[in-house]
Amino acid sequence: MWFPRLQSDRVLRARPVEAPFALVLKQANAERLYCLNARAEAEGLHRGMALADARIYCPALLTAPADPGRDARFLAALRRWATRYCPWVGAEGDDGLVLDVTGATHLHGGEAAMLADMRARAARAGLALRLGLADSRGGAWALARFGEGVAPPGDPLAALAPLPVAALRLEPEVVTALQRLGLRTIGDLAARPRPPLTRRFGPDLLARLDQALGHLPEPVAPDAEPPHYGIRLSLPEPIGLTEDVMAGTARLLERLCAQLLAREAGARVLELSLRRVDGGAARVELRLASPMREADRILPLFRRGVEAAEAGFGIDQLRLEALVVEDLPVQQLGGPVAARGAAPEGPALDDLVTRIGTRIGLENIRRLLPADSHIPERAFSVAPAAFSAPASGGWPAPRPRPLRLFPPEPIAARGPRPPRRFRWRALQLATARATGPERIAPEWWLPDEAWRHGTRDYWQIETREGRRLWLFHTPQAPGWFVHGEFP
Amino acid sequence: MPANLFDSYPLRPARVHEVCGPGATSFAAILAAQGTGPVLWVRPGWSHEALNPQGLARLFDPARLLIAEAPSPTDALAVSEEALRDGAVPLVVTEITRPLDLRQGRRLQLAAKTGGSTGLCLIPEGMGSNAAETRWHAAPRLAAEEEADSTALRWEIIKNKSGTLGAWDVLWTDTAHRLHVVSPVAERPGSARASG
CATH class of the missing domain: 3.40.1170.60 (MutS, DNA mismatch repair protein, domain I)
Structure with missing residues (x-):
């Protein structure tokens, strides 16, 4: 076709x-x-x-x-x-189909009725x-594009002989060269002795000819159907109670999870569409913190969304679809390995993250991961907890680092030595001890607006009032800033 | 008779406690260091301040930390209530930005009782709820010369439903990950608040 x-x-x-x-x-x-x-x-x-x-x-x-x-x-x-x-x-290519009928x-x-039906539809x-119908894939291709018709079974040459050589799926240069030699049709080509043609054009030309004539097999490779994780439940009578909808969802989930288990996959995003009698639909989307396929764990997570959904005059069809599916190999439970490596991240925590995620968004639950940088703000990265694993390595810090970092807050002070007294956030503070300087140079290969003042000399300041602050001085554009607070 | 810090610390589980003052963050982090398992830290999403894991690492392992950034104060409370009731996280730290009323405080308390987790609210000064089990005031203090290599703090318990009040000068040793009580401070209610 x-x-x-x-x-x-x-x-x-x-x-x-x-x-x-x-x-x-x-x-x-x-x-x-x-x-x-x-x-x-x-x-x-x-x-x-x-x-x-x-x-x-x-x-x-x-x-x-x-x-x-x-x-x-x-x-x-x-x-x-x-x-x-x-x-x-x-x-077949980007505008054809090949059917092995x-x-x-x-x-x-x-055959004739089927072709007529295809044309009509x-x-x-x-x-x-x-349409082209022939014993071989190559023959059908040639007929569909250049002749349209049916090659009689057993004798494809009769139908293919008048077609031009371009119908053999050849490179354009080869077609031109063949035409220069006077070989314009497939019939001309097939009548030639084969050895000189192979010497002149290589084995490809005759392989194509043999494929078209059915001497060389060429299988039809059907595309695999992508797995579809969608399940529907139609109801004879509309329902409206949350409990009823949850019961229907439970039935759908059971079947969906069986499908997922058969393919060793786990759902990451699920969508439950509730079709109402009036034709509208309420959608409940559930984004999970980790791939899951346990129906009894997923079901309670749907409750919040189902309660919020508007039932209107009643719901007469439920449809559950796994929109995003990830591989989830079967894992061995128990045994010495699982007992020893008791991971802090159990399934209970995943469920909690999912439930919180339905409220504030799954991206807003984060964890901190170490990053490779000597700039204090960039020495860690923030990643969504649902899509990252906890850091296993340590947190190398050459010097003590503050507990909290805030955008640098300027204070009135001058000179390269830390001030004896200064005001910060409406507090009058007096320096008792100062440790430093620790010089940190900007990462010049990354443009950063916050570091445009250049090098910073960091000081740990212990004040008489107790607060321990992280101050820095920028020698290239004189100024003092408070950047963080120690415990 | 001076009260003993370790009567009321580590905080009683299955209850919600409050801490205020400039040392509240380190109070929460040191409390996290006393336990195991994940720590959920509910923060306001609009805050510019960031928790620095390099600094936290001196107190407890930041890999245990999960941060939930709530878009509104109501969401923050809802998230901590959910987490407390679930009990999957042994410690839930919530940064409160708005005064809690009795109903909200009581809901958190009931959730903590159901789930068995410890809740800790970091409150701005004077914004606590009456439902809290204990309320602490934590502030850093200037370390004496001989304690300069550890973190010197002053903790004061300013409300306690089931125990006595007290104030302590404590030391956190980074290398040993241990908390020492230097000396119980003579009871002067409100003195730490005045200086912080």
Whole structure:
């Protein structure tokens, strides 16, 4: 199956236009036509043409930007649709599908009926479709793109012989070279003795020819269906009580968790959609602190969201989907290893983090990790607890570091020695002991607005009043600042 | 008769306690050092002050620390209530920015009783709730010459539901991770608050 205008058909399905239409993709700094509709092709435009040239030929041309990502998703959807004809469907390039219909045609009333059905359905969907049916994958490819038709079984050459050599999936240079030699059709090529051709073009050309004629096998590789973790429960009568919804959720969770266990995966983000009778839907999203697949642990975590959901006139369908799934291998519980390495992070803590995370956001529960820097503010990093492991290493600090750090607060003082008396946060403080200086130079390879005053000389100040502060002096732009407080 | 610090410290579990004063952070960190297991520290998300793990490492292992940054005071209370009731975290430290009323304090107290965790609220001076089990005032003090290599603190218990009040000069030795009582201070209620 070849969809010659897949990309533009996809856009035009949503917004049909009668005029010449083209999708434009920016390639190598120039806007080029990416895919056109039939009207535009009739105007003499072709793929790869610069947009400016195309506008000269056809001023009425309508354009829209191309989106290869969505095209790929559309093709994937078509691939799923094509499994209605046979189970063995693979994608072919970015605008074709290849179906291995061996043994499946009689289910649709024979080859001709099946092809007619494919054409009718594609036409109804607004897709241009060209079909080729042959004994081999290469033959079908050639027929779909260059001839459209059915190669009689057992004798593919009869159908393929009049097709040009380009139908053999060859490099453009090889095609040009063959045409220069006068070998324009597959029939010409097949009639030639093989050794000189191999010497001239290498083994690839004849391998392609053999694939097209079915002498060399070429399997159809079906894409694996991505695992889908979604489960639905439809109810004959609408429900509204929290307990009822939780009971329904429990049933869904049991099945979903069985699926997850079978694939050794754990859910990270779950979404419960509650479809109401009036057509609206309430969504409850649950983000877990660690991948999980234990139904009885997940269920209580849903309660808060379910209680907040609006039931309206009643809920008649529940749908539970695991939106983000991570690998979660089966772990051995108990035994000497688990007992010895008693991790402080048990499942109870994960549940707590999840529950708190539903309230304040999972990113707002953090832990501190050591970082490689001599700048005090950058000697640690803050990471979300749910997505990081606790630090195992130590916290090397060459000198005592304060317990709390705040943005530097200027104080009135001058000179390179620490002041005897100073005011800070409305406190009158007198220096009793000063230890320092500890000179810290900025990391010049990282621009940092806070360090624009240059080098800092840090002093630990013990005041007569008891407070122990971390002061610094910036010799390059004289000034004194309080940066932190010791215990 | 001078009261003994270790009658009321480490703090009674399954209760919520309060500490105020400039040494409140180190009071909480030293309390964390007395126990094991994770520590949940509920902080206001809008604060510019940061806990410095390099400094904390002298008191307890920062790998045990989980920080919850709450977007509002109500959320902060809700998070600590949830954590106290759950009991998965043996120590929950909450930085309070708004005065607690009796109802909020009592809810925290009930949650701590259910879960069995210790709760500690770092309160601004004079913003405590009557429901707290004990209230402490912690302040750093100027170390004498011979104690200069350790952290000198002055702790005073200014409210105690089930015990006596008292004030102590304590020393935290970084290398040994130990708390020493230097001398019980003669009881002068409110004296530490006046100087801090």
